[in-house]
Amino acid sequence: MRRFLKRLAMIPLTMLIVSAVVFICLSCASGDSSAYILPEDASPEAAAAYRASMGLDEPLLLRYSDFLFSFIAGNWGLSAGGRDIMEMIGTRLPVTLSVSALALLISLCIAVPAAYLSVRRKSAADAISTGAAIAVSSMPVFLIAMHLVLLFAVLLGWFPVAGYVPLSGGLLPHLGSIFLPSLALALLHSSLLMLLFRRSLRENLSEPYARAAAAAGLSRRLILFKGATRPALPILVMVTGESAAAFLGGSAAVETVFALPGLGSLMVAAALGRDTALSSVIVMLSALMVSLVSLAAETAADLIDPRRRRKA
Amino acid sequence: MRKAGIVIVASLLLFSLIFGGEGMIDTAARLIPPSLSEPFGTDMLGRSLLERTAGGVGISMAAAALVTLFSVLAALVMSYLCTLPRFPRQAVLAAADSLKAVPSIVLALFLSSLSGPGFMKMVIAISLSHISDITRTAYSRTASIMSEEYITASRTVGAGSIRIFIFHILPGILRYIIMQAVSVFLSAVIAESTLSFLGCGIPAPLPSLGSILSEARPAMLSAPWLIAIPASVLLLLGTGLSLIAFSFSESDPSSEGAHKRKLVGVSEISSDGKA
Numbered sequence: 001m002r003r004f005l006k007r008l009a010m011i012p013l014t015m016l017i018v019s020a021v022v023f024i025c026l027s028c029a030s031g032d033s034s035a036y037i038l039p040e041d042a043s044p045e046a047a048a049a050y051r052a053s054m055g056l057d058e059p060l061l062l063r064y065s066d067f068l069f070s071f072i073a074g075n076w077g078l079s080a081g082g083r084d085i086m087e088m089i090g091t092r093l094p095v096t097l098s099v100s101a102l103a104l105l106i107s108l109c110i111a112v113p114a115a116y117l118s119v120r121r122k123s124a125a126d127a128i129s130t131g132a133a134i135a136v137s138s139m140p141v142f143l144i145a146m147h148l149v150l151l152f153a154v155l156l157g158w159f160p161v162a163g164y165v166p167l168s169g170g171l172l173p174h175l176g177s178i179f180l181p182s183l184a185l186a187l188l189h190s191s192l193l194m195l196l197f198r199r200s201l202r203e204n205l206s207e208p209y210a211r212a213a214a215a216a217g218l219s220r221r222l223i224l225f226k227g228a229t230r231p232a233l234p235i236l237v238m239v240t241g242e243s244a245a246a247f248l249g250g251s252a253a254v255e256t257v258f259a260l261p262g263l264g265s266l267m268v269a270a271a272l273g274r275d276t277a278l279s280s281v282i283v284m285l286s287a288l289m290v291s292l293v294s295l296a297a298e299t300a301a302d303l304i305d306p307r308r309r310r311k312a
Numbered sequence: 313m314r315k316a317g318i319v320i321v322a323s324l325l326l327f328s329l330i331f332g333g334e335g336m337i338d339t340a341a342r343l344i345p346p347s348l349s350e351p352f353g354t355d356m357l358g359r360s361l362l363e364r365t366a367g368g369v370g371i372s373m374a375a376a377a378l379v380t381l382f383s384v385l386a387a388l389v390m391s392y393l394c395t396l397p398r399f400p401r402q403a404v405l406a407a408a409d410s411l412k413a414v415p416s417i418v419l420a421l422f423l424s425s426l427s428g429p430g431f432m433k434m435v436i437a438i439s440l441s442h443i444s445d446i447t448r449t450a451y452s453r454t455a456s457i458m459s460e461e462y463i464t465a466s467r468t469v470g471a472g473s474i475r476i477f478i479f480h481i482l483p484g485i486l487r488y489i490i491m492q493a494v495s496v497f498l499s500a501v502i503a504e505s506t507l508s509f510l511g512c513g514i515p516a517p518l519p520s521l522g523s524i525l526s527e528a529r530p531a532m533l534s535a536p537w538l539i540a541i542p543a544s545v546l547l548l549l550g551t552g553l554s555l556i557a558f559s560f561s562e563s564d565p566s567s568e569g570a571h572k573r574k575l576v577g578v579s580e581i582s583s584d585g586k587a
Contacts, residue, residue, distance in 0.1 A: 010406065010409075010410075013406065013410065014409070014410035014413050015410075017407060017410040017411070018410060018411075018413060018414060021411075022422070025422070025423065025426055026426070134551065134554045134555065134558055135547070135551055135554075137554060138498065138502070138547070138550030138551045138553060138554035139502075139546070139547055140502045140503075140505050140506045140509070140522070140546070141506065142505075142506055142509045142522075142525070143505075143525070143543055143546060143547065146525070146529075146539065146543065147543070150532070150539075154532070154533065245412065245413070245414075245415040246415065248415045248418060249415030249418055249506075250417075252417050252418070252421065252506075252510060253417070253506050253509060253510060256510060257529075267418060267421050267422075268421060268510050268512070270421070270425050271421035271422070271424040271425040271429070271510075271511075271512050272424075272425075272511055272512070273425075274425055274426075274427070274428065275425060276425050276426060278425075279421065279422045279425035280422065282418070282422075283414055283418055283419065283422045286413075286414055286415060286418045287410075287413040287414050288413075290412075290415070294413075
């Protein structure tokens with residue numbers, strides 16, 4: 001319980017550091033917008049008046065606290081194109097979340113059975129799954145996505161090539177539009193997941209309790225599923241938690257390939273359009289989301305494996 | 313496995329050095345499929361895909377090498393700082409962890425939004441996202457060496473921190489730094505290609521596997537070689553690097569597993585009843 005609170009307290013600290021870094025970058029880079037807004041022959045008094053009205057002459061710390069508090073309050077302002085940032089993020093967040101959630105589900109469905117099937121060393125299944133895992137995990141997400149598009153959308157025609165259908169357009173079309181992007185993210189994550197989960201299973205199988213169980217006559221399958229699995233579960237949870245960051249970054253690429261209106265593509269648009277207001281909000285939101293997911297993952301891992309709790 | 317990986321990566325490096333280039337725009341020769349004069353074909357601006365692909369490999373590896381260099385330097389600095397007696401390890405670890413909260417791609421996109429995409433911005437963003445892991449590994453390896461008796465002995469005899477670092481710590485952590493460097497290199501190659509694909513990595517006329525693929529997307533059906541060839545090269549590069557990285561993690565038992573096995577060995581002997 002205490003560890004949970006300690007981890008929870010880390011999140012505001014993390015956000016403070018991230019927001020400080022973001023703010024420093026913002027102030028260093030944009031300099032002073034007065035150079036852009038004011039006409040060239042403006043008098044020094046007019047320039048000073050403009051700065052005062054925009055609050056640009058305030059001391060740095062004051063501007064930072066303004067920045068921080070308006071972020072916390074949800075007062076995110078307008079993007080460079082004039083649209084309300086909170087509204088934009090509000091409509092795009094569910095897209096990214098649903099793709100990520102489906103990706104998580106698919107990756108578990110792929111990685112866990114693959115790990116169990118290939119647990120025995122030097123088997124054919126071992127070679128195939130290890131080879132596949134290495135090949136897939138060495139590909140950037142957008143490459144996986146493009147291969148999927150070529151195979152399933154263009155050649156086979158099972159899924160749409162691009163575009164997003166919200167739930168209101170029907171469950172099947174919605175799932176059809178997010179399946180390939182989720183599969184791309186899932187393949188990336190599941191290769192790592194399978195390798196680490198399987199390594200943990202193998203380590204557990206060489207523990208004395210597993211050998212004792214085999215000597216006592218328990219079937220190999222029973223030992224695997226009941227004995228070796230439980231200690232390996234925390235790894236599953238932890239790796240998934242750490243992949244949250246990768247999912248967010250990967251969704252930028254995947255949403256671009258599949259033209260999905262999600263947070264990732266919004267971030268790309270902000271980057272290309274030099275929209276600092278929008279991009280700084282997204283960066284801080286990402287940090288917050290990743291921190292929350294990490295917290296959830298570590299707490300779940302602690303709940304599953306009591307030994308982690310004792311290991312102060 | 314490691315040798316295979318090294319062979320692949322080395323031959324790709326050679327390939328990029330021999331054939332690499334930006335490719336001359338030649339609008340008369342647009343979208344030519346692979347042929348004798350143009351082994352990889354040309355893209356929609358008539359540039360030789362062979363030159364661009366090779367150049368892209370070289371540039372990606374150069375960017376990744378820079379990231380790896382920064383990471384290794386950071387690892388060495390962090391390791392040295394860890395040897396200093398009153399260093400606030402926990403605080404620095406916590407700060408590094410908070411940097412991990414922002415994905416490298418998101419960070420790079422943010423830096424691009426400030427004043428345009430750029431090579432160094434991308435390198436910095438990718439390096440920063442690895443700092444947390446590097447610091448953690450450097451600290452844990454250094455700490456385990458610091459607790460050895462010969463360190464205390466050295467200090468007693470009067471060795472300063474720098475001497476201890478160079479002669480005692482470095483040899484111990486070198487292996488782990490190399491392992492991490494390979495993994496960082498692979499991760500940097502992937503991150504760079506993704507950023508270039510999104511348009512925020514290597515700037516325009518310079519080729520990068522990611523940007524070549526991004527340009528080739530509209531012509532996916534009419535000019536499949538434009539995607540197939542760079543994609544295969546990228547896959548090859550990634551696989552070669554993965555093989556090297558993976559060979560390290562398989563051959564060297566992870567510290568946790570070895571530690572457990574050591575403990576288990578002791579209890580086994582005593583429970584035997586024989587010794």
